[in-house]
Amino acid sequence: MKLSRQLKTDLTGYVFILPNIIGFLLFTLVPMVFSLIISFTDWNYTQGFGNIQWNGGVNFVEMWGDKWFTDSLINTIVFAVTVVPLTAVLALVLAVVIDRFCFARLPIRLAMFMPYISNVVAVAIVWVMMYSPWGPFTRMVQMVGVETPPQWLGDYTWALPAIIIMTIWSGLGYSVMIYTSSISSLPRDVYEAADIDGAGEVTKFFKLTVPFLSPTTFFLVITTFITSFQVFAPIQIMTRGGPGTSTHVLVYYIYTAAFNFYRMGYAASMSWILFVILFTITLVQWRGQKKWVSY
Amino acid sequence: MLKKQFLSFLVTVILIGSIFSGCGTGSDTPNSPAAENQESSSTEAETPIASSMEPIILRMWGGVPPESGPQATIDLFNETFADRGIQAEYERFVNDDTGNLKLETSLMAGNDVDLYMSYGISQLQQRASGNMALDLTDLIARDGFDMFGTFSSMAEAYYIDGRPYSLPTKLDQYGIVLNKTMFDAAGIPIPSSWTVDEFREVAKQLTHGEGQDKVYGMFWNSQQEIGYVFGYISVQTLGGSPFYKAGGLEANINDPVNIRAVSLVNDMMNVDGSSPTHTDSVTQKLSQEAMFLTGKSAMTIGPWMVRSIKDKEQFPHDFETAFAPYPTAGDKNFTQGGYGDHLCLNPKSQNIDAAWELAKWYAQEGMLPVVAGGRVPSANTYNPDDVVSAFLSGAEDHIDAESAKNILIIPATNYAVPAYSNKLPEIDKKVNEELEAIFTGQKTVEEALNAANDFANQQLAG
């Protein structure tokens, strides 16, 4: 029997993704489906499986009257909507400028990657000290002319911006590196042709580099959206959601609900709200990619 | 050229990896051989429990770093019990959210934990009702172990639903830690009892200096735990559950005593400036070590850093430390204190008899090494002089023996024991947020505690 062409292609494709599929089914999908079921229950995980109690969709109703949840949701959205675009734009510009106009590229890239590889506790503590009343960051703000700078992490208004600044700063290196690896495979001949046509740097950046890197940008925007919506470690180390609920983000609350309040069902249901948000954002971007991502 | 390099690099990495995994993954289970021959062993405690071949290796989990005493205790146990075929190993978990998560998942999995410490009655309650702690009734009856004689009748306050799930090994009796050298210099005697107003006055007197050189009268350590004031000051008037009215079904957070206690902290932080503000504590990540042991504060809230006080190499200081009782915000109806370090047995352990031997031994004989790290045993089987000298060991010249003995070691009566084990963590979280609002000037004490009280009542009703 001779396989049809398409069937053969299908088979080849699935063989290629087989290792991935197995790992995915076992270690990701199963726990995920479990969490979906749990989200419709009341479950204190320390009390074992016998303790799982079906409660219909109550969790999904309750959360909208829970100020901790609604505050967390708003903070998370503010966080993601500022961090993602700023990181992407800064990283793209930096990656290209470093690649085309800089000496000492390797040391600079390594330096930018440092916050990403340094111990997250070290990064957080350094920023706690930067933001403290005698810290370098506060001093800098004073020098710019602000006489009474805010208490940053201790201030209800400024704590979240302070965390955002830190996150962008420490995440840049990662994005720069991803861009750099993509830039390495830019087709040279196209640039040479553009040079011959007398195109300026700015033209080349917008007409050649940005479109060529758009699949990478697409990747970065989608993945940093997901990770930004799931920000957790710096919050836990630096502010524990405070002061008040000013830096209370979703995953921090999900964590608190699951392991502090012992309400696994409620935590799971909040995660699924998070899921719906992320899924929608990703779907919209996926649909929209045809307009700006060129493969 | 580079392709080949990269592929060969990849291959090498895989090879190295598989070699590593071959010799690492399987060989790591410490207690499996001993566990099996356990089922048939006799239950008589005095005969060797395991056969002469391989000793049982118990795994005991605790939140105290091994070097603060537990390792020495376990070594002592291993020496004492070597001829009876029981040995033990100490595993440390950090007593915070993640550390307890780790302990609890291990307890769910079963046999990697034989016995462990629970800190605080709500943890104990969680674990007892989740079948993570063994009901000790049968073992106690079998051995004729005298709970109330060994500890005191207060042990019953730590029963869950009327049944013992732990040995309450430690006496949780604390006091204000103070810099005696500063007190002496200011001519202030060390008080044996004081009200919050007197306390506030003393703190004011001891405060001097400006900016980075400022010496504060008091350090509340609020970045670590913002609500210390309830657990150490309110309890003396309101009893062990200051958030709840008798019966536990109604909130009592805005009780005048709580308001007075919180106002004390707030006034000292924001009116007198006799203690660092909460914001300073948080934004500068202050610690008792960084404030009290450097002489930047004359007093601090509790003696949890006894080991640091003793360690003059890591924390150089040249003053004498003494202790005073907590100030009172009303009538003194109770003494701050109770039992802590609840030693539990894992019901899924395959070495329950051996674990029970270790538990009894730990509570009644084994604790002297941990006393040196500041933990006072609650069993009456210890000679008080031994406890005092172990507590002071290595720091005889810079810890005031008399006040350490009276405040921290000699048991008092009429402790403020917690009345309700099923406290809601949601209420604690809300109270903490409201305290934060008070200390940062967002709300008045009354407003905030009323808000917390309303929230708590809603939670208790729902």
Add this chain to the structure above:
Amino acid sequence: MTYSVKRLINRILVTLLIGGFAFTMIVPFLWMISASIKLPLDVMQLPIKWIPDYFYIENYKQVWNIGGAAIRDYQFGLAYYNSVKIALINLAGSVLTSTLAGYAFAKIKFRGRTAVFFLYLATMMIPPQVTLIPKFVMFNWLGLTGTHLTLILPGLVTITGTFLMRQFFMQVPDELRESAHVDGASEIRIWAQIMVPIAKPGMASLAMIVFLWNWNNYLDALVFLNNWRLYTIPISLTNFIEESVTQYNLVMAASSSALVPVFIIFLIGQRFFVKGLMAGAVKG
């Protein structure tokens, strides 16, 4: 002449500007090193004293238990070995699986690929804190808790990595593959001989990231490993959290020691960020 001099000056200025910015990013690293040679009380002192008056090398000796300096043996060497082992295995495994799957998703036009891929992406959207307990229960049921397989098996596959490699292959022109097909090459040959060489920069950055993820994996290791013989570096750092205070000097001495393999991986990885690979691949 003047044009190229102007260019040179511009280049120097840009380098200085970006170099200055990049320098701020080394600050946490410098602080780590500085804190790792201080006494505990001086670590949090403000203003920050970058170069202390003394060098308290004892911290490193304590962490590594050199000459019995440690108050107890933190078993840091063993944790280091465990971490290297897990990170390398997962690096190799996930680079391989991601490159295979990423290529298939990007270039092989099999039916259902978009749906499967989207399902993949969707699983990234549930926070790991929620799947932790289900995962734990599953491993326990499979009898894997208390072994490194709990970290290795899930670590062999990464969705972000698959996504990254997919995007990378998307940038590769289809002509390359088509002409190879015409020559009668099988799909796996095309992958191994044409695509993998092109994808090296992407694979290299993926390798670095995967190594780091595994190197810093805290929550999974915390819950799945329950015996000091199995602990990895992030877990062994909790040894330095005392009851009342965290010994940041020791934490930072350990963390600084832990950076060495990361540097090595980064430097090896950088070698593959070479320009003009595409041109070479077309010829070869």
